[in-house]
Amino acid sequence: MRTPSIISFFIPHQGCTYNCIFCNQKTITGQRSSLNVQDVVRTIEEYLPALPSPCEVAFYGGSFTALPSSLQESYLSCVEPYIQSGRITGIRVSTRPDAIDIPNLELLAHYGVKTIELGVQSLERDVLAFAGREYVPSQVAEASLLIKEKGFTLGHQLMIGLPLSDRSKELRSTRQVIQIGPSLIRIYPTLVIRGTGLARLFIRGEYQPLSLDEAIETTALMYIELEKARIKVIRMGLQTTQELEGPGEILAGPFHPAFGEMVYSRVFRWQAREAITRYLELWPAERLKLFVNRRSISKMVGQGRGNIIDLKREFQLCDLAVAGLESLEMDEVGVGHPGQDAPEVLLSRESFAGIFQ
Known part of the structure; x- marks a missing residue:
């Protein structure tokens, strides 16, 4: 089956009441203003004719299911006509493990959402707490089970190099994720981005990021574990944006525009x-x-x-x-x-x- 083309929309910090220690969504996503419905329709009309089928729409960057239901419906309903006509085959959203419940999953299913990606980051309790994630590993398993039971494709996003983490913890998280059984995975190395809590720790000398080689090595080890379990790794490393590569935005950390290629090479x-x-x-x-x-x-x-x-x-x-x-x-x-x-x-x-x- 052909990998779908994806028209992506980023909703930085929308639906997110927390500021995780590593996160500056405006820099990571390259979007500094809220997304409105007119932008969604305009972008779909601009890109859809040039993209091969099948084609999906994705809402990334925030916690989609933590948005007010009315705002979720506004975004989803403007994609609905494209799904009904067959021009769009499905919708993907990213969200937090503690923002999943049955009523919301039913809403997503009604509007044609096919894939839900959870920002898991780690399954180590101390790592999650220090990073400000404010959920525990058991909530990841519970949310993942609900998503799978309702017939969605489940994705997990993992991070390496977070404070209090190390390679053994990251490999342990990988093996626990395999037990949960998502269909797809993204792996992101932790970067020190300007304006984050992690940046303040780094400046004070209280946090040291992974070197590029350490990040490649750990990600490659995780990749092999996931390959063995036949779980598809769809991305390794942050996508390059103009903002992310702007002067002074990344203070430190294993950023490379060809990070995924370097992992495959290892x-x-x-x-x-x-x-x-x-x-x-x-x-x-x-x-x-x-x-x-x-x-x-x-x-x-x-x-x-x-x-x-x-x-x-x-x-x-x-x-x-x-x-x-x-x-x-x-x-x-x-x-x-x-x-x-x-x-x-x-x-x-x-x-x-x-x-x-």
């Missing part, structure tokens, strides 16, 4: 390491060729050829070439002799995830 490195190990156990060699799908070559090579350099050093290889094969799946890695046109050892992502420690 996973390819680990997968290639396993495939090379298997090959060399059978046929010792100093020159090898990696085989991947043509569209995965950049992920395999890595930024600045970093993966190739590291693998050559690790296995003491004189040469390590990379070739593209259309016959391979996007996440397969093969290894062969440089003179060959096909791999002798082939490792799928599913097989790799199953044995990765």
Whole structure:
């Protein structure tokens, strides 16, 4: 099934009575004013003709289900004619785990909402409390169960690098999320954004963000756990906006516009390491060729050829070439002799995830 095109609308802090320690929605979303119904209709009419089907509308950035019911209906009802005509196939909303109840879910279902993403962030009680989230892990599980029981697609959003958190807690949260069973996940590294409580802690020397490499490593480990559970990771890293990249907006933290690509590249490195190990156990060699799908070559090579350099050093290889094969799946890695046109050892992502420690 084709991944839907999405027309996104951001409602910064609408429906949210809290100010979480890490959050400045105006900077993160790039939107500084409230969203009105006329904007929604105008934007749909502008973008819909150019987008391939299927197409969905998404309301992100605030806690949609915590909005007054009348405002929720205003936003949803202006999309309703497009759903009835078949031009829009569904609606997505993001919200908080403590803003879910049966009457509201019935309202969302009535207007064609298909997917609900919960800003979970962590399932560690101390991390949630320090971040100002004001709910507990059990509320995440309860809200998620309700959403799934009512037939919605469930998404979770997780964060790494929050105060009081560490890699072991983030991996534990990932495994708990897997037990809950969402269909999709987003993973965001914590950034120190101007005007937030976290910025004040950072300036006072009371918070140290993750380095870029630490964030890539942790996210890659989480990604593999989720892959193993066949839960789709739909985004890693914040989407770049003009405001987010403005001077002085990000004070510190592992921000990179290609963060997701760098995580995928790290996973390819680990997968290639396993495939090379298997090959060399059978046929010792100093020159090898990696085989991947043509569209995965950049992920395999890595930024600045970093993966190739590291693998050559690790296995003491004189040469390590990379070739593209259309016959391979996007996440397969093969290894062969440089003179060959096909791999002798082939490792799928599913097989790799199953044995990765």
